Amino acid sequence: MWIARRRLLSLFAGAALAAAGLTAPTPAAAEPVRAGAETRPAVFIHGSAGSAMQFRTQAKRLASNGYPIELIEAHEYDSPNIATIIASVYADLDARIARLLAASGAEQVDLLAHSLGTFVTQGYLNSSPARAARVANYVNLDGRPATALPGGVRTLAIWGEGDPARTVAGATNVHFPDQSHTQTVSSEESFREIYRFLQGREPRTTAVVPQRHPQVSGRAVLFPSNAGVGAATVELYPVSPLTGRRLTHRPARVQPVAADGSFGPMPVLPYARYEFALVRAGQATHHFYFEPFVRSDAFVRLLTSRPGEGIGALVDTSDRHTALTFQRQKEWWGAEGDELWIDGRNILNAANAPRSKRVIGVFVFDDGSDGVTDLTAPLPEFFAVTFMTGMDVFIPAAQRRLGTVSILSRQRGGGFSAMPVPNWRSSEHRVSIEIDDH
Structure with missing residues (x-):
């Protein structure tokens, strides 16, 4: 009982210090060594009505094993209208890959896609030998089967519950019959297979390793188009772990949302709880609550809509x-x-x-x-x-x-x-x- 009370007092103290712009001591954690130059950028491509959110946990697991967080990105698009915008999605992916290659010095990237995203990615890889040549590895997550390796790119295909005959021919096919569709993206078992496939070795950890000074960033977007909200402000409040109510009247951080919906980075304390308030003139305030951010997270998404839509x-x-x-x-x-x-x-x-x-x-x-x-x-x-x-x-x-x-x-x-x-x-x-x- 005393341990539980002491833990709660620690949470309250940490949140209060955060509001004051101070830092509190946090449990020591084994900070992984940054990966060397051999680490390629990794780009996640979501499925129908999806976003970067589906890959939040895996991105933090990759970072816990040494991936630089700035080399892990999500390629988001308006999934309900994919049939009419596919060419622009491909062009935007070209630009993203070119930017990541220039920033990292790598020669190729790794692509990981889920569900409808596998349709997008397989089409992209098959559309041009030049495009396929810039991709070292492809991970196909519970999506589209194929009769050949997409674009000839080395492929891992992970399948959840459903037809056990689904495969990508020539790929490494792994089946998790007790995992559901989105679970195949976020599970610890999938991460182990993904990391082993991309790096050729076992991960040091499958946990999300805590950091002393995590930061949070993301986008405020309209669901499900992933278009930036625009003309909005994000307010960050520390909240009580017992009630969820704000610990301070003033926000610890206030940031305008960029045209593409992006905000951050915002420093947070590990193990403290926070509220993100999305404020727009003439609209209801949208409050978002997450579990504590023990590690930096760039894939936070504030999914919202316009009034009446x-x-x-x-x-x-x-x-x-x-x-x-x-x-x-x-x-x-x-x-x-x-x-x-x-x-x-x-x-x-x-x-x-x-x-x-x-x-x-x-x-x-x-x-x-x-x-x-x-x-x-x-x-x-x-x-x-x-x-x-x-x-x-x-x-x-x-x-x-x-x-x-x-x-x-x-x-x-x-x-x-x-x-x-x-x-x-x-x-x-x-x-x-x-x-x-x-």
């Missing part, structure tokens, strides 16, 4: 209830080991988050603003969207002063997270919560 427009709002959106880059399997508790109630079940739905995004709000919770069936307009589900849960909102929504997540296979957040009014605030996949 996108899937967010389907969320009922009122002064009486709080609306929450959850993300995890490992599918939730209701009734098969995953649990998501809100104020003492597990909201996941076989009806609203079946394994077959591959849910990574969960919308939770009071449907109809009637003060009634109904978990017997998912909200159909959300369940109809790929990788999404919706649930009718009444979460009372603040009336006179902010309270706390208790959130506990338990992962199948192990892992437990406590992510309390304030009970913001949905009429004026949007709340998104990213739960780690490891």
Whole structure:
């Protein structure tokens, strides 16, 4: 008990110091030696309705094994319109690769793609021998089979649950029949295979190794187009690990969002919790909560939308209830080991988050603003969207002063997270919560 109390006091102290612009001592960690010149840039290409978020954990695992973080990038695009923009996606990838090669001094890059991203990447590699020649290795993550190596490039193909006959001919094909579609991107087992394939040796670690002085950067983007939000400001607040409420009235950092949505880097304290507030004139403030950043993270994405647009427009709002959106880059399997508790109630079940739905995004709000919770069936307009589900849960909102929504997540296979957040009014605030996949 004393150890747990001391840990909580440490978290409070660290967050308070962060707000004051000071640093606190953090546990010593074995900082990996930076990789030598032989390390090639690595570029991740996401799938449908995806972003750099799917590769957040693997990017930090690569960095924990010596990859320079500036040589790990994500190539993002408007996936719903890929058929009409494919030529520009290829041209932008040409420019990205050229820039990375010039910056690193390497002769080739490694490409890693997931789902729809494998369609994009295989097409890119097959489109031109010159393009393929600039790629040393390709990792095909639970996506498109092929009858030959794309562009003749050395390939690793990782497959999750589903048809065991799927292969890329001539590639190293690895099957994880107990892993779901997005889980094949983020899992520890996939990372081991990826690192062994790219580097020809075992990784020193499959953990995300803590750093003394991590920094966070990313983009605020419109979902699912990945277009930059623009005309917005990001405010960073240290928050209480017990309540999720802000520890200071003023933000520790304030930054305008660039035209492409980028912001940062922002220094943070490891093991402290933070809120990112996306502020736009005339719009509801969008609050984003992440688990502690124990290591520098350049793949943070603040996924939002314009008022009245996108899937967010389907969320009922009122002064009486709080609306929450959850993300995890490992599918939730209701009734098969995953649990998501809100104020003492597990909201996941076989009806609203079946394994077959591959849910990574969960919308939770009071449907109809009637003060009634109904978990017997998912909200159909959300369940109809790929990788999404919706649930009718009444979460009372603040009336006179902010309270706390208790959130506990338990992962199948192990892992437990406590992510309390304030009970913001949905009429004026949007709340998104990213739960780690490891």
